[in-house]
Amino acid sequence: MHILIAPNAFKHALDAREVARAIERGLLASKLPCSCECFPIGDGGNGTCALIMEKLQGEIVELVVNDPIGRPISATFGLIQGGQIAVIEMADASGLHLLKSNELDPLRANSYGTGQLVKGALELGVSEVIIGMGGSATTDGGSGILAALGLRFLDEAGQEITELPLGLEKLHRVDRSAMDKRLVDCKLTILCDVTNPLLGELGAARVFGPQKGATPEMVGRLESILTRYAEVIHAETGVSISGIVSGGVAGGASAGLYGVWGAHLVNGIEYFLNLTQFGKSLEKSDLVITAEGSIDSQTLQGKGPYGVAKQAKHLGLPVVGLAGRIPMAITADLSAYFDVLMAIAHGPCSLADALPATSNDLSRVATQIGNLIANTVKR
Numbered sequence: 001m002h003i004l005i006a007p008n009a010f011k012h013a014l015d016a017r018e019v020a021r022a023i024e025r026g027l028l029a030s031k032l033p034c035s036c037e038c039f040p041i042g043d044g045g046n047g048t049c050a051l052i053m054e055k056l057q058g059e060i061v062e063l064v065v066n067d068p069i070g071r072p073i074s075a076t077f078g079l080i081q082g083g084q085i086a087v088i089e090m091a092d093a094s095g096l097h098l099l100k101s102n103e104l105d106p107l108r109a110n111s112y113g114t115g116q117l118v119k120g121a122l123e124l125g126v127s128e129v130i131i132g133m134g135g136s137a138t139t140d141g142g143s144g145i146l147a148a149l150g151l152r153f154l155d156e157a158g159q160e161i162t163e164l165p166l167g168l169e170k171l172h173r174v175d176r177s178a179m180d181k182r183l184v185d186c187k188l189t190i191l192c193d194v195t196n197p198l199l200g201e202l203g204a205a206r207v208f209g210p211q212k213g214a215t216p217e218m219v220g221r222l223e224s225i226l227t228r229y230a231e232v233i234h235a236e237t238g239v240s241i242s243g244i245v246s247g248g249v250a251g252g253a254s255a256g257l258y259g260v261w262g263a264h265l266v267n268g269i270e271y272f273l274n275l276t277q278f279g280k281s282l283e284k285s286d287l288v289i290t291a292e293g294s295i296d297s298q299t300l301q302g303k304g305p306y307g308v309a310k311q312a313k314h315l316g317l318p319v320v321g322l323a324g325r326i327p328m329a330i331t332a333d334l335s336a337y338f339d340v341l342m343a344i345a346h347g348p349c350s351l352a353d354a355l356p357a358t359s360n361d362l363s364r365v366a367t368q369i370g371n372l373i374a375n376t377v378k379r
């Protein structure tokens, strides 16, 4: 039996590669004679571009850029297709993981460093930029990225606003005249990790602001800033960004880049699986195991395990989903994609106790699955 192991990362516990290895370890320790292929996946968030680079064997370029709160850090981007396409991971320069909890600063954290990476790629003459978005520390609507590319944010008196995103409370208009001219001929594709819109109850500030340190008062201010930002971009470009699907990705950076640069917003996992030719590995497999910290109805909104299961089901393959948390009742929607959905915990425990046990839990459950199949096949 050939088993394809295609998990996402378990946030705060293991990256996708480690998850895959833990499952593989468990299967190989079982009674099931099997071969495994580890195919860790990414849906736009942390680690996605590193996995793309690994699969496509791209060239890595290193640059010193600003982190979300303006400190210099070393970040990388990748070049694929003979240097024609740059692959950038927003979290590399602007990620939440770069800040300690006492450094979170949602009104001032910005995406300027990601813009510096884009500029670095343009310097090398790329004709397309792919940005994996998600896992960001910012709620600046991508104003930092756009500022690094020459967009000027002006107040009513025509003074340039440099403190992003807080200064955008006074935003009156934007000036595109000094923007990098190379953007015109460069395609931008954004791999989106969620479908949330820029504004409103399900928007970037309300849903993701709190995990970036925003208090309820800050969430309100960020929502007003993004509302004003959307109005000003609309006035300048004629493009409405307030309600577009996935406009709330990475603090609204997807929306800002859609409005000003004409970015193509795509489902992160689908794009990832196509780019890395996941289908070829599927064709060789008898069973697929996917996993993520949590698998529930949200997963079906386009998250990693859903993308994997969808393609596997298209070929009629059985799919096992492993997660730290699953719903009490498995709905028909979920069972249409996951033949078996299992929580991996070894007993009732707090998240703090569960996280360090993730690797062992995954291996133990994988061994159980392997043993079950081995015994079933024997009979």
Ligand SMILES: O=C(O)[C@H](O)CO
Binding pocket: 045, 133, 134, 135, 136, 137, 193, 194, 208, 248, 249, 250, 251
């Ligand atoms: O970066 C973020 O805000 C979240 O991952 C959603 O995109």
